[in-house]
Amino acid sequence: MSDDVRPGTVGRGLPLKGADLTVTSKEFTENIVLGQIMGLVFKAAGATVIDKTNIQGTIGAREAVRTGTADGMYEYTGTGWITHLGHVEPIPDPRRQWAAVRDADRRNGIVWLPQSRLNNTYALALNAANERKYRVRTLSDVAALLKKDPGAVTLCVENEFATRNDGLPGMARAYGMSVPSGNVRRMTGGVVYTETAKGASCTFGEVFTTDGRIKAMGLTVLADDRHFFPNYNAAPEINARSIARHPQIAEVLAPVTAALDNAVAQKLNAEVDVKGQDPHQVAKEWLLREGFIKEGGG
Known part of the structure; x- marks a missing residue:
């Protein structure tokens, strides 16, 4: 990273002066922005930073940190627990989920630093018109609506969500939903948001809770009142x-x-996905606004 930045409220005294650090990320918007945030903070604290963000796939980014090809990234606790550590059942309490991942991943040479409140998990959402029409607030309300009026519960989802145990099949079991196969429409992620916003081809759509398009498209996220979906809190994952x-x-x-x-995540994601801004610039402007870093050296 060639940015001319210096400490604001973090990095005073240049504690990372002389360090050569490489940051990485997966290939989706939010994780790229988080990778840029990490790199810029390291840079302001005095490090020389190499940007290896935007690696394709969860495994590739993880392996970069594990092997030391990269020094750190922001990873998600649910991904660590289920995808990387091979567990099936998530831990409902977010703090305990993070602690379990932290403790288990030590043997892999990975250190998990304290997590954020940013929880990028699955949810169902609907537009304002359908919210007024059906008066649903929770996934339990959706289950009740399905029993009362099966035709009202139509879903737009991605292929992966339709088959994952922590997606539609598991959600249906947890809430006692018997969704007719004809009520489930599979499509790409971006189309899910636009179709859910229209509210015609589907009443409910699968979303990620930190996606900037939720607010931009006027969608309402339904509460996961039985706490089925895993916690995906973002936390720094650092090579030991x-x-x-x-x-x-x-x-x-x-x-x-x-x-x-x-x-914060919804706002930053929207600046990239809705307004078309560069993830690096979005990350930098947020850090400057918050006072974490300042422009200019010296």
Whole structure:
């Protein structure tokens, strides 16, 4: 990263001066923005930073951190627990989920720093007209509506959500929903949002809770009142050897991670996905607005 940045409220005294650090991320908007945030914070704290964000696939980014090809990234606790560590059942309490991942992943040479409130998990959403029409607020309300009026519950979902145990099949079991196959329409992620906003071909759509299109398209997210969906809180995932060499990484990232929540993520994601801005610039402007870093060296 060639940005000319210096400490704001983080990185004072340049605790990472002399460090050569590589940051990575997966290929979707939010994770790229988080990777840029991490890199810019390291840069402001004095490190020389190599940007290897936007790696295709969850496994590729994870392996980069595990092997030391990259020093760190923001990963999600649910992904760590289920995808990387091979567990089937998520832990409902977000703090316990993070602690379990942290403890289990030590053997893989990975250190999980404290998590954010940003929880990028699955949800169902609907537009304002359908919300007024059906008066549903929770997934239990959807289950009740399905029993009362099966034709009212039509779903737009991605192929992956339609088949994952932490997606539609598991949700249906948890809430006692018997959704007719003809009521489920599969499509790509972007089309799910537009069709849900229209509200004609489907009443409910699968969304990610931190997606900027939720607010931009006027969608309402239904509460997962039985806490079925796993917690996917974003947290710094750091190579153990890297943090042993540079333990200051933890203190530099802590306040920034603490400031991340779903509202922040939705806003930053929308600036990229709705307004077409560059993820690096979106990350930098947020850090500057929050006072975490400042422009210019010296």
